Amino acid sequence: MRKKFFLVAGALAACLGAPRARGWGCKGHQAVALIAEKHLTPEAQQLVETLLGANPIDPKLKRWCGNATRDLLMDAATWADDVRNERRNGPWHYIDIPRGKHKGSLEEYCGADGCVTRAIEQERAILKDQSADPLKRAEAIRYIIHFVGDMHQPLHVINNGDNGGNCVPVRYLHHEPLLNPERPEREDYSPNLHQIWDTEIVERDMEVSSPHRYADELDQKFRAESAAWEAEGVHVENWAWEVHERAESEVYDAFSTKIPIEPDVKPKGCSDNHHIGKRMLEKHLVAGEPYQLRAAKTAGRGLAEAGMRLAMILNDAAKEPRSAPETRNRASIDVGVFTAE
Template sequence: MKTLRFCLAAIPALALTAPAHAYWEYGHQTVAQIAYANVTPKTRAAIRRLLAQTPQLDTPTCPATTIEGASTWADCVKPLKNADGKPRFGYAYNWHFQDVNICAPFSLEEACKDGNCVSAQIKRDVAVLRDHHASGKDKAQALVFLIHFVGDLHQPLHAGEKGDKGGNDVAAAYGEYSPRRFNLHSIWDGTLAERAITSGPSLVRRYSPAEKARIARGDVDDWSRESWQVAHDVVYASALKGDPCGPSPAKVTLDEATIEKIVPVARLEVERGGLRLAKLLDRALG
């Protein structure tokens, strides 16, 4: 089971002192902003109405009345406790990822057993949003989960791994930056994601119908396989300098040449997440 890690990545050096398990704020917010910019006006109005109902979720320390707040709500609520001291949202822990072995044929059967994986919950949230009998509170919660989980699915180490807790067990250096507890997962979660998002023109814009059709094609299972393939072909291959299924060294280093090579891939994953989220939202609410 993956180690619970989430941080507010305003400053990477601070963020790395605490564990996390999702895109840092910037990645999730950017995915959400891309989606919001590309849904239909009708869908955008429906999103605003549902976000206005999120105070019913009774999580005042994790406001979700904006698209940016909604994008990080599912991580923000992880530490919240019930009166008995147990995690209030502990049931959703496994919904943020799916541990599909990159060194075996692709299959969601075991990783998504009993629906406890990110792709299964994306489908569930869409179904709740489309259910005319669902309450406003249930729809509001489904919306904020959906916004977050689509972002998670497009972080490749949430979709594929090789028995190392999604890269959490792989110590790593990012260029010359190698603080204690830095690992392969945290690189793709934050440092690399932030660099990718800020490289080149803004990803938050209106995309053409042709761009949206090309980037958002397929369904959730297709996207799961694609993200798993990126984990195999890019994440582990670049970290291990060759065979992604070879033995992992005690520590891997992503040098500057490697970082430059994989930045476009990380950037595309954010773009894919945003436009595919827009597609799902239009289908559910538009």
């Protein structure tokens, strides 16, 4: 049994060794989509149903989160992870904003291969273009659903020379961090900080809830704040900075042991950056019940925000654009009234 345990833990660690894992896991991403559904305008609902219904996901595609669901938006929520390796767009799922940075343009942190904020804006443009290929617009919806969720996972918008927390071993509740025995030279450990924020914290908070029930609970809990989020409008870069600040205070600074700001480097493995994996292991970081309770509140808020903001993006895309002649005529009328006065 001990050997089997180490093999399973090692396989998990190997999967998590690459930069960034799958933000929020299956249930978290599904909850974001279900929250968004509650706030869609009839026009946005029609747009989503038309594009996704007429351009279904390839039934031969391997779905990491299981078989397709009848809810089109919920089913689309994890598609971007299913095609991630095939399309080689892993960097679209996150942005490496270094710890200690505050506000300003994000372009310098968005590499040549892209990042989550740029990907959201690019896919928004495709979705809003009514002359674009319907298949591309359907894929844009699927990308947007997933990337808005990813961007609200704090460790997808911050880096501390640790691959977004993948190289920070932690003792999570009673689970001690174990080294991947198949590739010990990489210094990959599980559990690690990114892993627990991706799935463990949210799914433990959900307990017996389904994504549907959890979405209902979060939507109700943050109902009073959702109007303020909507009033702020769609500002993707602002959202990223907001979540970045949350990562500083609620992820890294929430430990009793101080985690210093590392050089702004992007290690290929946890043995890089002067053995960042081993150095973090030696800090004996503990994410116990107090950390879990605090993190669950932060994660729940992030999921609710992501759902509301996703709905805002889809509602905006479903608005009828003004035609050029109408705009010119209106401008002429306005000028005429102004002159008459």
